[in-house]
Amino acid sequence: MDKKKEDLKNILLSLSENDYYQNADLHIHSNLSDGKLEPTDIVKQAVNKGKKYIAITDHNTIEAYLSTNILKEDIVIPAVEFDCFYKGVLIHILGYGIDIDNKEMKSLYAKSKLGRKCNLYRIFKLRNPKEVINKINAAGGIAILAHPACYWCFNLDSFIKGLIDINLEGLEVYYPYKGLRGIIKFHTKQKVFEIAQKYNLIKTGGSDTHGKCLL
Numbered sequence: 001m002d003k004k005k006e007d008l009k010n011i012l013l014s015l016s017e018n019d020y021y022q023n024a025d026l027h028i029h030s031n032l033s034d035g036k037l038e039p040t041d042i043v044k045q046a047v048n049k050g051k052k053y054i055a056i057t058d059h060n061t062i063e064a065y066l067s068t069n070i071l072k073e074d075i076v077i078p079a080v081e082f083d084c085f086y087k088g089v090l091i092h093i094l095g096y097g098i099d100i101d102n103k104e105m106k107s108l109y110a111k112s113k114l115g116r117k118c119n120l121y122r123i124f125k126l127r128n129p130k131e132v133i134n135k136i137n138a139a140g141g142i143a144i145l146a147h148p149a150c151y152w153c154f155n156l157d158s159f160i161k162g163l164i165d166i167n168l169e170g171l172e173v174y175y176p177y178k179g180l181r182g183i184i185k186f187h188t189k190q191k192v193f194e195i196a197q198k199y200n201l202i203k204t205g206g207s208d209t210h211g212k213c214l215l
């Protein structure tokens with residue numbers, strides 16, 4: 001494992017559930033996908049709130065990092081959230097710590113605004129999770145399954161095991177299942193936690209905010 005990836009892995013492993021509700025938010029959308037805030041405003045708010053780590057995880061794009069200087073801030077971890085299709089279900093895979101200049105990744109990013117913003121359009125552009133995870137790894141990143149309680153399946157354990165077999169490294173365990181994601185929820189947070197423990201996965205968390213204020 002390269003040094004940068006190992007450092008990030010250690011940071012993620014060091015963060016507790018409390019951190020994710022107080023000083024770390026690794027799931028934020030900016031106005032470069034379907035969020036409301038400019039990336040620079042997100043960073044300003046995070047600094048004011050004393051956050052230790054944040055990640056802007058826009059849908060299928062890293063434009064927030066390409067169009068600004070926010071990666072100069074120590075608290076910012078480069079990231080992205082990809083729409084994928086797996087076992088008949090739409091899933092979201094987060095990639096943390098990816099090299100934003102990596103060329104292999106380019107084919108995965110949305111080519112248009114619709115591919116970053118519009119839910120309906122995005123459903124027709126689903127990616128293969130194996131390819132997504134491989135490329136995240138090749139770009140020095142860590143692949144994490146977003147909001148795992150939202151995916152319809154009889155057995156979440158084997159659903160996730162299939163993804164571990166293709167190199168998924170963690171689960172977004174600390175997630176506020178509210179709004180749409182509160183309605184479309186088929187499993188408990190406890191179950192997600194137990195699966196993460198069982199397979200020794202990295203546990204991450206974030207607010208998935210699309211609004212004007214960070215939590």
Ligand SMILES: [Zn+2]
Nearest residue numbers: 081092146147
């Ligand atoms: Zn998501």
Ligand SMILES: [Zn+2]
Nearest residue numbers: 027057081208
């Ligand atoms: Zn999201």
